[in-house]
Amino acid sequence: MTFAAIHPEAGRIDATLDDLGCGLSWSAIYKVRPRIALTCPDCEHGVHAKVSARKLKHFAHDPGRPADCAWLNESLEHHLLKLELATRIRDAGWHAELEVRADDGTWRADVLASAHDDSRRIASEAQLSPITDDDIRDRTERYRNEDIDVCWVSPAETTVRWLSKVPSIRVRDPKDGRSWEVVDGVARFDFQQGAWIAVDDLDLTQFILWVLNDKTTPHQVLPRYRRVWFPTDQRYGRRQLIWTSQRSVGEEARHEVKRQRQEEWRRQQEEKERLAEQQRQEEEARLREAQRLEEERQRKIRAEADRIRREEQLRQWAIEDEQRRIKREAEERQRKEAAAAAEQERLRQEQLEFQAAKRWWKELSPTQIQELHDAVAGPLWKKEATRVAFKRDEAAAATAYGIPAYVRHRLYGILRPSPASLHRLPPAVPVFVRNGREAQLIADTGKVDATRIVHFNLPDHEQMPLI
Ligand SMILES: [Zn+2]
Structure with missing residues (x-):
């Protein structure tokens, strides 16, 4: 139809x-x-x-x-919507033609509204069937090339894809005696909220009047404001292109300026804070570095002190070692000197003893010595026919300068040891002396027990032969 x-x-x-x-x-x-x-x-x-x-x-x-x-x-619904649009345009005092086709076929309008003086033409397209974004943009462009404004109209129950990509509105079928309403596509800017508020209950006649009188025009929403609030549905929807008044466009621009100013202010604040933070961090880094250097310095001081202490200790140990060495050497020297002195004393003592022994034996004549030999050897010979060997050449320090007497190669006793050397006598060996005087002399020294001493009562003086 x-x-x-x-x-x-x-x-x-x-x-x-x-x-x-x-x-x-x-x-x-x-x-x-x-x-x-x-x-x-x-x-x-x-x-x-x-x-x-x-x-x-x-x-x-x-x-x-x-x-x-x-x-x-086209469906009946489509035709009814076209008729509705045409009727309202005519009510507004404009000329409305239905189903108009360009001479060259580049466009075909459902309803073409024209001002009586032909100064302006507006196409209304009732779009019920699905259409791609490219198609609808292309068709919009063709109208624009002919200097014809266009408004796409959707009677769909819910939002269609192309809505707000081209100049468009969504309308609602009159129900319950109400008239046609625009429910999407028109919005006003609320400066206080800084947002677009959809006019989602706008009378279609009112909308057409505004469009025809240029009170509302398509507006490309600034990127920051594309979240549009729909009061009736209590929800947000994203919209790029909306119908609105010059006043709202101005308010949006004014808000954008304010927002940018605030953003600039905020950016400056953030920059200030960033700089302050940077300075704080630099200061902290400086302090940390200073602290590190100070700790390094203290560490070096401690290390140097340790080094000096260690050196001092080593020096001290070296001194103590040297002192010990000197002391040891001194002690060694003293010990050697003492030993040398003792040796000298011993030699001197031996010399004295030797002299004393010489004097001791000089008291006797060879005859008297023989008398003593005989006195010792005589009884043994008489009783047991045992000989006693006297080894005068063995009379030395070890026998206290006495003459050792052997019986069967065993030491039998020592004759007349020197009283000055008795301490050298082998223990428990009998000591033979000439008489009681000599025995007493030896016993008096305390070096030889009296029981070990045997004497023979020989006279002190040589018995001169009577002849
Ligand atoms: Zn036909």
Whole structure:
């Protein structure tokens, strides 16, 4: 179905207008005989005037219509929406044409609104079927090239993809006696909130009046403000392109300036804080470095002190070693000197003893010595015929300068040891002396027990021969 048709004489006629837009009445074309050769403005196929069950005047294609006619497959809903838009435009005092096609076919508008002075044209497109973003942008561009503004209208229940990508609105079918409403696509800027608020309950007539009077125009929302609040649904939605007033555009710009100023201020604050933080960190680093250097210095001082202490200790030990060495050498010297002195004393003592022994033996004549030998040897010879061997050459320090007497090679006793050397006598060996005087002399020294001493009562003086 279509609302427009080409009349062979009157040209383009419009079923939605009482005079069909050209001073003709509906009855002049509806069910007249002979039939008037009306054609479709798009496909030029034959059409005929018709009234639907809902009393809607329109044109229907004659049988054998071409499948590619733009208007052919549109739904009744689509047509009703187009009719609605056209009616409101006309109510606002503008001219509205339905189903208009560009001479060169570059565009085909559902409703084309024109100011009476033809200064401005606005196309309204009722878009019910799905369309790609590229397609709808392309078609929008074609209108723009012809200096025609466009508003895409969706009667869908929910948001369609292309909404807000091209100048567009979403409308709601009147229900419960209410009129058509714009529910999406229009917004006002709230400076206090710094956000766009959707006008989601706007009367369609009001919207069309605003558009026609240039009170609302498409506006590319600044990137920061694309979250739009929908009061009725209590939700946010992202919108790029909206219909709004110049005042709101100005408010958005003013808010953007304020925001940028605040952001700049905040950036400066952050920069200040950053600088302060940097200075603080640098100061901290400086302090840490100073502390490190101080600790290093203290460490070196301690190390140097330790080194000096160690050296002092080593020096001290060396001194003590030297002192010990000197002491040891002195002691060694003293010990040697003492030993030498003792040796000398011993030699002196031996010399004295030797002298004493010489004197001791000089007291006797060889005869007296023989007397003593005989006195010792005589009884043994008489009793046992045992000989006693006297070894005068063995009379030395070891026998206290006495003459050792042997019996059968065993020491039998010592004759007349020197009283000055008795301490040298072998122990328990009998000591033979001449008489009681000599025995007493030896016993008096305390060096020899009296029981060991044997004497023979020989006279002290030599018995001169009487001859
Ligand atoms: Zn057609």
